[in-house]
Amino acid sequence: MLSFIYFEFKALVAGPFTAILAFLLLSMALFAAYNGHQRVAKQRATLREVNQKAEDFYAKNRLLLDSIEKGLRKPVETWYKDPTNPLPMSAFRGAGRYATLPPAPLAVISTGQSDIFPYYTKVALGDENAADDNQSFENPFNTATGQFDLAFVLTFILPLFIVALGYNVLSAEREQGTLLLLLSMPINIKYWMLHKMWFRYGVLFLSTVAIVSFSLAVFGVTLAQPAFAWLLLSIGLYTLFWFGLCFGINLLGRSSANNALMLLGAWLFFTLLVPSLANLTATALYPVPSRVQYVNALRAAQNKAEQEKEGILVAFYSKNPRFVRKKQEADKTWRDWWRENLAEGDYLAQLTTQTKLKFDTQAQVQRGFANRFRYLSPTIMMQNALNQLAGTDTQTYLQFHQRTAEFEQRWSAYFKAKFLNDEKLTTKDFERFPTY
Amino acid sequence: MILHIAKKEFTEALRDSRFRFSAILLLAMLLCALLASWHYYAQVSTEHLEAARTARSQWEGQAAKNPHSAAHFGTFAFKPVPVLSLIDNGLDKYMGVSVFLEGHKQNLAQYQQIADQNDLARFAELSPAFALIYLVPLLIVLMAFGVFSTEREQGTLQLALSQGVSPIQLGLGKIAGIWGLLLSLLVPVLGLGLFFLLQSDHQPDDLARYGLMVLVLLLYYGVFIHVSVAVSAWAKQSNVALISLLGFWAVSALLIPRLTANFSKQLYPVPSALAYQSQIKEALEKGVDGHNPFSERSKIFQDSLLEAHQVDSVHKLPFNYAGLIMQTGEEHETVVYAKAMKKLHDIYLDQLRVHQASAFCSPTILVKLLSMQLAKTDLLAHYEFAQQAEKYRVALVRDLNYDLKDNSKYGDWDYVPKDKDFFKKNIKFEYRPTPLGQTMPAAAPSLLFLFGWFGLSLGTALWSAKKITN
16 A cells, blocks of 8 residues: 555656646645735725724714813804714714624635625715715726636636546556556556545645645634634535546546546536526526616605605604794704704605615525525535635625614614704713614 | 548538537527527616616606705716627626716716626626637637547548648648538527627617627637647647647636736726725815805805906805806816726726736637627726716706806705706706727727737647648
């Protein structure tokens, strides 16, 4: 057995082929890890920046309020700059807090959907994206092309290397004429091949693990974490699948060229054909409702709210008799204006909730359907697993969006109540503001 | 002689079950893709037309209000779907479909379809362009990897050469044979594409665009045929030829585009949304703000105006000052946003030039760029749409502000236009598609590169054939 390993190893390292593959894999992994590192560093810096922005705003106003409470400064006259006023502290002019999605510990490995979905958003009273400052400005051509990340190297490139290492394990022996020699020895050829395959699998798996660990460690990723163990397991299983396929195809006993063709056909099938056909089926069977119609529907709701303004206000004032409605526009103070504005906003939100829900549900149905196809392709499963480990899968972003919506509700409810009760904010309230 | 060799290649390939299987599979996929994308195009283009009509009627039907409030209420421009997107939908899914047009600012297009779609859309999308650009070359490799190497292995190469045929003739014959095979497969598909195009609401230059797309694809296929023949002539064994050619495909279609995407980002980084906004904010503060008459700039503007009209208060001006200062602010804002947008777009163009430069090791990038340019589903076409929407927004907001200025009194914010049909008479948005004459200068370098690839690869193929040995 030992001599077998020894000869196999010698055969493997004899030509420049193995060394070239290893070198290619290492340089690709390093470049991919570098790209991932850049992306994650940018994400961290951006999150620090937005949090700091909100922090500064509230620190400044808290300080001002503190001086006012201690009688060191006069109260602020202008209502929209007044730190005791719940509206300017929650709704506009820089007020609001950011909901943020920090990168997962293994975020470096996969870009996933992070180039499409925002990872921070400013929540203000009645607004989930108050600053409108979280679009991705990356070139759509680059986004559409895809990123050169570790997930790409592992899911797309690595199988090609495995095919290159394993397509002719048996057929080459036949073509070189050494198969007859082997058959004349007292060994079972299938076992012999299985050993050979296991050996190659072991070498490839260990080198991949070494290369990936090294690339990640170079860019400061902690390896001592459960997610990393899952990453290794995923790599182990995924590479095993491809070696298994090579083994099976070699057993068919065709020529090397034929084996290569079949294996590359399989690669094409799993990486491109299954995903694209599944996507086509999912979009044909469960089309996502059109966004242009969605835009129109939201606008129609806005028009409706505008037309029913009178009814909304009558209802509001009869429900809240403590407020008196002023007939003349000119007599209205900012309080009157905001009360009415918020009442209209509530009505509009009611109208649009249905539209939004319908849209989200239909999109979710399509995702669910497409997701069932993953069992047809190990490549899809691998990509999904890596996205999940990196925290860049669609579900993570949808959950983030969901939590943001909940946070907006809490935030708005807190300040709206204060405003409608004519309460003044105190420095103690500043500690109690809802947080994400 | 060449014809004989071509015929031999043709018949032999037809007998090969691997080829038959792959060709039928590819044809089926192409047909599926074409039908699906035709269906999709028909649906989406109707939706967009309807949406544009609805947006207009919503604008016209809005409650009577102050024209400047109407500017804040705003309207939408929807990006029309170009008919050639049924062949190549390019970047359409990665760019927003609607632009909100309002006073004071130029908004970016919203709602990328890719964010609403299932995750598999990120792998690959089975569009006709995907099949034509990525899968057809694989079929070519399958047809061509053995043209010389298999004959060498079987010993028939020596036989053929001993018959007195010149190696160049042999090479040309093989190339012609593969072309014959390829065209017999593709002509029906391309014809069907043309049929769909004629059935749809196409622009006059769309046919020329389609013709150019076909030309680009044929040049590209030529490159793959030539490279395959050359490699087959050099390779000692068929499997080596096959593996090398598939390697070439993987590098050209898969590796280089992604590598370049990351390189282009490193070389020409785009600003973050935060940086973009703070830059705009800074620039905005340097001009008049229509909503803040107390700012320094507004004061200077006001004083110069009062002096020019020889009055001492804005109330005494012969028009509503509020309308004028809104418009003055608007004009400053327009320039600020246009500059920011242009700057961003220029970075995109720089990045695309990096992609173009990487074409020396990837003909696939060239075809991708050219095909979406010709289909009007590229960045330039989107930018052109955004520009037109912006131009419309500027004109609309100007009309609204001028109505305020000319027909109302200073301080009268309750003013509504007397004409009940005021909003109906506002200017309408009409999108003019990018003419071919505008696309060509941008496409020319890529096209030239592609011709270069074609010529060089042909030369290499013939040279390799000439050098052929047993």
